[in-house]
Amino acid sequence: MKSQDVRKQFLDFFKSNGHLIVPSAPIVLKDDPTLMFNNSGMAQFKEFFLGNGTPKSPRIADTQKCLRVSGKHNDLEDVGFDTYHHTMFEMLGNWSFGDYFKKEAINWAWQLLTEVYKIPKENLYVSVFEGSKEDNVPFDQEAWDIWKTLIDEDRIILGNKKDNFWEMGDQGPCGPCSEIHVDLRPEAEKALVTGKSLVNNDHPQVVEIWNNVFMEFNRKADGSLEKLPAQHVDTGMGFERLCMALQGKTSNYDTDVFTPLIEKVEQITGLKYTSDEVKNISEEQNKTNIAIRVIVDHVRAVAFAIADGQLPSNTGAGYVIRRILRRAIRYGFTFLNTKEPFINKLVEVLANQMEEFFPEIKSQQQLVTNVIREEEASFLRTLDQGLQLLENVVTETTGKEVSGAKVFELYDTFGFPKDLTALILKEKGFSYNEAEFEVELQKQKTRSRAASEVSTEDWNVLIPGNVETFVGYDKIENEVKIT
């Protein structure tokens, strides 16, 4: 099944069950001081759970552009190294705002996966909240009893607070959840290990695809829970992971969500990507594969952010986007031998692929391409020199820790974000002195504060009508530590 059809069938299924289909909110959040980017489907609805405002319909479904690169949910370090965590991904979701609850949510999830998508039941595991003494929340007997009517009991796994009690943040709506995991291992392996040890244990081929959250509590500032006035459902299913399961693959990058982008990289670089099915590859091919995965992942994050109005910049959310792009540029430079801008050429492929559901890239293709090309050109001007400096620093370093002042010089003069330098150092078995870096950064801040008190704005409204009121990043930049 093609990815376009996977998405469509999800939305059609929930539409036929009385849900209003709404568009994705922008990937960049402009009015939430606690969050820079949309990192889950529910972010745009959270006020409704708290009882502030009324949704257009008590049942809603959509696909939400998500970005998990900062704050509570930060998957950046895994991207490229595993085959199912992305920076930018789509989260398919259905919601009940005080309408249906566990029975309908679980039955629909099961019906969609096993009858519409036809995933064999024996490839699925589900998890149920085991309860928490600390919070005085009991074992989720209700969810267990509903699942019991659908799946063998030995496939229902109990999960703890970390995996099976979903919280928006330190405060706010929360509740027990039930996850659905799909076992993509070859048949011969399946009999070897079953049950709990597979689920939530990072087995690369037993992957969490869907989380169904039953919102019934509010976490108060003092840490205690109170019952919400109504019970809600909030679900999130990873679109690319679902496509992997339905297309019989063991890597998201082997689905048609990513193959057109990968083919374009192959065409530009003359290198080959090997699918997850090819085993025993050389160390060099492994590095090529990681670099290609990073690049085709990161270009999506950057292109969607720019199309939603967030240009790369030196502060706040703009700097997060710049860091992601520079990371991709350096992976290309070092491992794919790309010395000229090329990531911008992937935008056309992405724009065509996404056009039907997310026309914002196609409609601003030229702008997105130009911005990325300029960023590439400017970073490539200093990248080689910076890498050489870093090489010298490493050679001169006795021990395994590089001076923070040197890392600052790379940041300040060569535009190397510190996490990028850290990544390169890690590849060589080194780390750096972060405290020294911070001292240098503070010194520079004091200097530039003296020069100017005004911070420049990096938000641009590119699609009038597709964005809500923006209150400015100044507040966020001062409050959110960018890591």
Ligand code: ATP
């Ligand atoms: P994981 O345990 O795999 O990191 P999660 O529990 O953090 O996932 P949730 O917050 O429950 O994920 O999000 C709902 C769904 O979104 C997940 O079940 C998964 O399918 C998908 N998802 C989460 N993070 C990513 C990511 N970084 N890339 C792609 N899909 C993701």
Ligand code: MG
């Ligand atoms: Mg996670």
Ligand code: MG
């Ligand atoms: Mg999880």
Ligand code: MG
């Ligand atoms: Mg989860």
